[in-house]
Amino acid sequence: MSPTSGEKSRLYKNLRLGIDPFNIRLLQINNSRPEDKTKGNWSVPISMNMQTFKLDTAPPFRCLSYVWGNPELHSVFVNGQLIRITKNLLGFLRRLRAGSSRPDGWIWVDAICIDQTNDVERTQQVKGMGAIYSKADMVMAWLGWEWDRQGDGSDNGRNPLAPEVEDASEYAVDLLVLIAKQLRAYMANGGKVWSKNFSQYALDDPAMYTMLDMKA
Known part of the structure; x- marks a missing residue:
């Protein structure tokens, strides 16, 4: 099941890529505010900014490689708009924001940066994925949580208020x-x-x- 919803339509309408397959959208995760720490970093909604760029002149960015996983959908905010993503992707975004890497950098995530409801755009972007990955400074592989024995992206069983600890994916x-x-x-x-x-x-x-x- 694709992590899409009708809620995304306005977001992509304001960030059109046009017919050029080498126009891309990039995401930037907003860091948690100091006051969010008292609520438990994992319970605070993910908020991101998204902008369009030409691939040749885009700022340094990283690509994410991951399994879409469990079709259960969760909410994040992109440019202030609520959209739906899979649980596995939410886990990655939480982990990135928690400080496992540079949460202030630009990232490319196919499920969000491509309008999955637009067949023409999706086809063009898929054709250009080789160039997108080649242009990236780094490709990150999200292998999931240590406690996710089913491989479905689940974070069931963890304490959402507990500090993040090194998990099995980092050892891998x-x-x-x-x-x-x-x-x-x-x-x-x-x-x-x-x-x-x-x-x-x-x-x-x-x-x-x-x-x-x-x-x-």
């Missing part, structure tokens, strides 16, 4: 960064990543970590 990203580093060293020493000798091992096979000089 740290591991991927380490693997990439070791792969570069492996290739620099003449190792071939796509060789039969290497590709026979699964990511969780201790033999692969031995080849990369890592502890399993």
Whole structure:
């Protein structure tokens, strides 16, 4: 189910992209106000600003890669207007605002930055996604919450007033960064990543970590 609603129509009408596939919309998350801390950061609604840019002259931005997940919809504010997004995306936006990265930077999120109700625009933007991702300073992968054992983006079971702690997704990203580093060293020493000798091992096979000089 697409995270869309009729409530978005006025928002996109005021931020038209036209026929140029390299016009894009970018989002900026508003930081929590000091007084919001007393309410619990997780209970405060997400508020964002969205603007249109030409891709070639856009400010530095990051792209989000994530699974749309549970079709249960939740509310956020974009340019002061209430819109609906999936629970999994809400979790990412909460985490970003909490300070896991730069909450004041520009981000591109397909579910919001593309008008999902406009077939022509969606087709044009999908065709240009390769260029959008290539232009981005960083691509962020949201792997979900540590307590989300079902993979549905749920935050059930957590205390919304509790301080955020490092979760499993951050450990996964740290591991991927380490693997990439070791792969570069492996290739620099003449190792071939796509060789039969290497590709026979699964990511969780201790033999692969031995080849990369890592502890399993």
